[in-house]
Amino acid sequence: MRRTVLILLLAVASWSRAGTLLDESSQVDPQAVDVVRHAAVHALLAQPTPLADDAHDVEALDRSRRDRGLAPTGLADDVRLLAAGLRPTRDARRDALEEVLDDDPDPAVERFARYALEHEDDAGAADQLLADDRHNRRASIVNDAIRPLGVFSGGVLLAAVNPFLAAGSALDSVVTTAVNLYHYNDLSPREREALVRYRRQLAKDPDTQAAPDIVDTVRSINAKRTEAVCKDTVSAAEKALDAKDLDAARFYVESAGRLPGCDDKVAKVRDKVSEALAIRSTRTEAARWPADDLELPEGDERADYEAVATATVLGDPARMMEAAQRFTQRHDDSDHERSVTLVVGVARDLAGNRDGARDALDSIASKKSETGRTAQAMLDDPRFNGLDPLDAAERRHAGDVAKYVLIGGGPTGRSAIYTAAQLGAEGASAAQTLGIFNVIGMLTRAWSAWRNDPASNQAIIDEGEQFLAREPDSPDASDVHERLATAYERAGHYDRALLHYRAVANPKSSRIEKLEGKIADQLLENAKKDGGEPVLLAAIVRYYPDSDAATKAREALEKLPKPGAIPLSRDTLVAHPALLGPSGLDLDPKLLDGDRDNGELGEAGVTVLPGTLELSLRSHTGGDDYTERRPISPEAYTRARAAAEDALYASVLVKDPRDPEIGRFEKYIPVYINGSLGESGVAITPGIKMRRDNSEDRALYQ
């Protein structure tokens, strides 16, 4: 009991002393100010040795303050950071930064030090990129091997009674692993970035201790990159050749030939391209000359044939028809009858009788004669086949959607063997069709297909647009506009959908409203992405005033800060209490003490406006917050604005830059268990978590 009372007395004594210490610590320490001044001067004059001494001086000062029962200055980390920047080599800077980070620096210093380590130490960042890359390659092999086995998926129940499923999954697993191993050493975007960063490090600081290792790594990645560039170029040549774009193919072949070590690899494609070019050249040349075995008509037949030819050259449909009919009546068994029928087809088309023209051409179209091939080529022209390509594109689209719903997304096809294996496995899995898990999967896919079209609408759009460009006044134009509107809507291009739907003969106002609503929703989504873009929000209110999105946009517009205003929420003010001081907003600190009776700031905090401070205050009676406006002088506004900007910058700077997806213990236990109700039914799959590529310039390394 006595002992407890003694402790209590001591505590009370300490309490009274604490007040004195607080007073002392709140005064400006001239010694600390001197150190700051020296450090700043030495940093600006780039004098590393005196700056290092300043860092020791701060430490000494902090020790002396601690001895006096005062808190340390809190400036040691800042001075050390200053000193780190003046270290002459990469290795020394790295060590200095590590020391800064080891000493529990303030959030701003910590953020900058980490940033410097990650962004300015290129070699360090490149090491990390390669480590992440290795991890992901291994994880990918393990994950892909486990996933198809189905041991952990819902399919295990069916697998027990259906050996096909087990066999399919095992085959999938083995082949996927083999394919992954085959691609294990492919050049990755991370390796590309590492190569660039290592090179930059060597250019900036060739004397780093890590230089020999860096040179080795650069050499190895560079060899891979050279190979990858060659492979990409050869592959581009092959693709162009497959697409019959021989000029592009020739370009890539020549490019590949100029790459180091690529000449042999492109030889095979080069031969194919040369052969295709020779064939094209021969055909082009042959097309310039009449057929070798041309037999001209003789006698009366010749005169009538010349009349047909003359009318055709003149392009006069009436004369063409007349001459053709005369020829047919007089020489119905002539070898030239097919050519004359071709003229009839052309004449009918010129006269606007397209159906008649099609009949005539149909009657002689074949691949066996030059005339037949010409007739077939004319029939293949869009003017004769009209909506056929659009119909075909729609049928293909419907088929793709049905395929997706019934058997899922299907194989992605990295190689022939992989595709074949996947198909085999999919085939085995198809045995599940009667199983509950596949039914669930099918329903999930149907639901997903209803919400978001899984197939591309591009072919429909291309064919429809081409038809309208060709025949804008066709009687089918309205129908095509409607079909295009549907395709665009499915593809999520609501503005284009609306444009076409408005061109339909009798558009329904309800559908127009629906499309307008979707456009407004999309605009609102975009406006939110840009952090409340006022121009977009105003556009929604103006052009789609009756939509739900317009209501939300109006609300968002009302919440936006006025021009020139800087809103500082209560949270920001609590995080930066110095803001309330005389060098900032110059407000009474009691506004944040939690006591409503002496005035308390509400959640909206303070808004700094030219000439005014707008205070959102909590009501004494517990009602809604109210606003109080206090006039301020131009000088006070300038000061308040500068303080507010600095505080907001500090808030952004110290925001935790770590990926929220990365778990606390992920570094040590990088494992996840994924449960899903998706295309393949119910699945619970364990796996090794991949490391996300957080590079800001990812797109530049693809």
Place this chain on the structure above:
Amino acid sequence: MWKLLLPAIVTILVAGAPPCARAGDAVGSLAPYEDLLEVLAPLTWHLNDDLYRYPPPSDPTGHDLFQLSLARLDGWEKRYPSNFRDITMFARAEALERMGEYQKATDAYRQVASASGSPLADAARTNANRTATFAEAAAMPEDGDDLEKQLSVLRKKLDAWGKIVDQQAGTPYQSFALVEEERLERITSGLVVEHRRLINKGDETAERALRFLIEKHAESKKLPLHILRLGDLYAALAHDYADAHERPLSFKEEDFIARTDRALDVYRKVATWDGVKEKPEGQARFAALETYKTNTLARYR
């Protein structure tokens, strides 16, 4: 009862104790000085950056560090107008110099030089002399009434910067002069390209000008941009050929292909160049020209 009261008492004592700051949190009265050091640290970290070879530095939030430092120093001066004026002014001058604002930098250095008793005065005087030379060259005109005069004016300015490049060899400031020299040479070659139809053998001269720029500034951060511009010239020559030979019988396929492929080759260099900001631009220009080539050839076949 004491067992219940003691934890409460300890809690009260801990709450009332003097603030025990972490190593990095400045105590209240020193917070402004901490703010200043946190502005100066990133700035001084980058004072010796080679701005000719590498892009200007950015802070962790992605902003241009020099512009940001300038704004933050402005803010600090507004809040504490009578404190450390020589330091903030010197730092402002450093940032301004790296942003190419040589006259403003000179003015700021001179203010520090005239401040009595500042340890930065001598350095400010030296720096002011340097930036004054830079400012003098930067102030020289770049415009002329016609092409000939403008080229002559640019030549004079280039000579002035050339001298500074030589004077500053081996110092961090040479990179600033190289940036200016490169900018002027880019303008000059741009003028030649723009007026190539008015110049004797204009196409060849324009090509030579761009190739000179590429070779001379092979180490510059803007090299991909210069290469793209050479590709643009070749692409323009291909377009010119197609326009001048629009009638089918005058259009020679091989001539057109040779011109487009030359441009495609150049674009492809940038399109496959890892890590440069111009890579997507190179890819897009390559794709656009490739499509143009295919469409044009299809028209004549």
